[in-house]
Amino acid sequence: MTATAELLPFAQHNIDWWRGGVIYQIYPRSYQDTTGDGIGDLNGITSRLPYVASLGVDAIWISPFFTSPMKDYGYDVSDYCDVDQMFGTLDDFDRLVASAHKLGVRVMIDLVLSHTSDEHPWFQESRCSRSNPMADWYVWADPKPDGTPPNNWLSIFGGAGWEWDARRQQYYLHNFLTTQPDLNLHHEPVQEALLDVTRFWLDRGVDGFRLDTINFYFADKDLRDNPALAPERRNAKIAPSVNPYNYQDHIHSKNQPENLVFLKRFRDLLDEYGACAVGEVGDAQRGMELLGEYTRDGQGVQMCYAFDFLQGDRLTAASIVETYQQLEQHAPDGWACWALSNHDVTRHVTRWNLDEHGAKCFATMVHALRGSVCLYQGEELGLSEARLAYEDLRDPYGIRFWPEFVGRDGCRTPMVWESDNINGGFSGGKPWLPVAPEHLGNSVRSQENRPGAMLHHYRAVIAMRRNWKVLQEGAQDDLEAHGDVLTFTRRLESDRIFCAFNLGGDYVTVHRPEGRWELIPGIGAEDPARGSGGISLGPWGYTMLRAI
Structure with a gap:
């Protein structure tokens, strides 16, 4: 273990805290604004850490706060090693980490390693020519003889997965927005740069990472076409049914074997610091198989989550049994991290049409099942999906497919701390997304004074898991x-x-x-x-x- 790693406050005891741990996801734009600009910030998170600690969670996961043009609200990074000014500064982040650690809460941050913003300096240089030092840092390809893209790969956000660049007169790959070019991890310097980024944040005291789209790091070197997917196998877990992305079996555009080699390098770095990671596996057909591959002991990350508990159809007793059967088949030694809601899907209270009794039942169940747990901010209040007008939308995904798919803004509206003002105590200015009026009655302050409220139930089930080791590791x-x-x-x-x-x-x-x-x-x-x-x-x- 390095000298730097020895400074980590939690690295010297219970480095396996993640096994059965509870992680609280914070979407920083919507948690707490301290400047009055209507956008949450790092100092806002710090100010609310006593509340987070009162929940009894083991760690927080903070969605991206890096420098970004915000085309995909932080998941398009233009500087991996700095804080976007709308969220604060590196000093603010350091204070957040120190404050969390004093309260016994670990800090995990979201790393987006499969792609960057097209405004990242790496891409700006890469697109200048085919011979510059960073020419091979992204996935570039010549067009077919007729000028069309090199293959049939599609984007999760709709349309072709390739964008023409007039400067290089080549296409570049983007699995998401056209402004999110995919990095070429087949190129060794790219891997080194990403590991350097990881070390930068570990040296600042973070305890781990959530890895966005962990199975998208590598694409097929030969850029072979994806085969069609039979209609009966199409699944809308990853993309909405209105998106033709579901028509392909994405065997070449992601899920490549080289991923395992890189994840071993990543894991070795984590082990130097006693840190951990949870990966997001975005695949509708091979989710459990990939979870098993990526969480093999010492070879990949400690835990992953697939989308089985984030699906549109309400979980049933039979579907849960089937999920665990697949887990046992494909990942007998792996470790799952379950989430019912997050920043990318409709909140589960709405998605599954749950009343308060149903929401409490699922909250208790997910804390009783084997695996770790991710809670999404507001889930502990029983918040429903917010209903937004088209003119209030900010998510490019929803704007493109409106009204058949309304996007992700409804689960990203601001946290409600108080009931007696229209902004719910989130901001003194106009929030970047409107506070849902129907959420105000479920604010933190109002629930603190109601013994049977959802907030107290979540505290109870989290305490139950913490008090019984058998529920964490058994x-x-x-x-x-x-x-x-x-x-x-x-x-x-x-x-x-x-x-x-x-x-x-x-x-x-x-x-x-x-x-x-x-x-x-x-x-x-x-x-x-x-x-x-x-x-x-x-x-x-x-x-x-x-x-x-």
């Missing part, structure tokens, strides 16, 4: 679906916890396992009927019992 046995009911047992050494969740609208009776059990207190679970051998669960009811 094995998961007998995962079964009985109609709408999901049952399983968590086991670690002599500890056993039996869990039953009714994910439907009818009253059910669940058979209690043999032996002596007692109710785990503090999470509002239903108490089993003693002596009857059965557990009666109402709609969205659940129980968690500890063997005694």
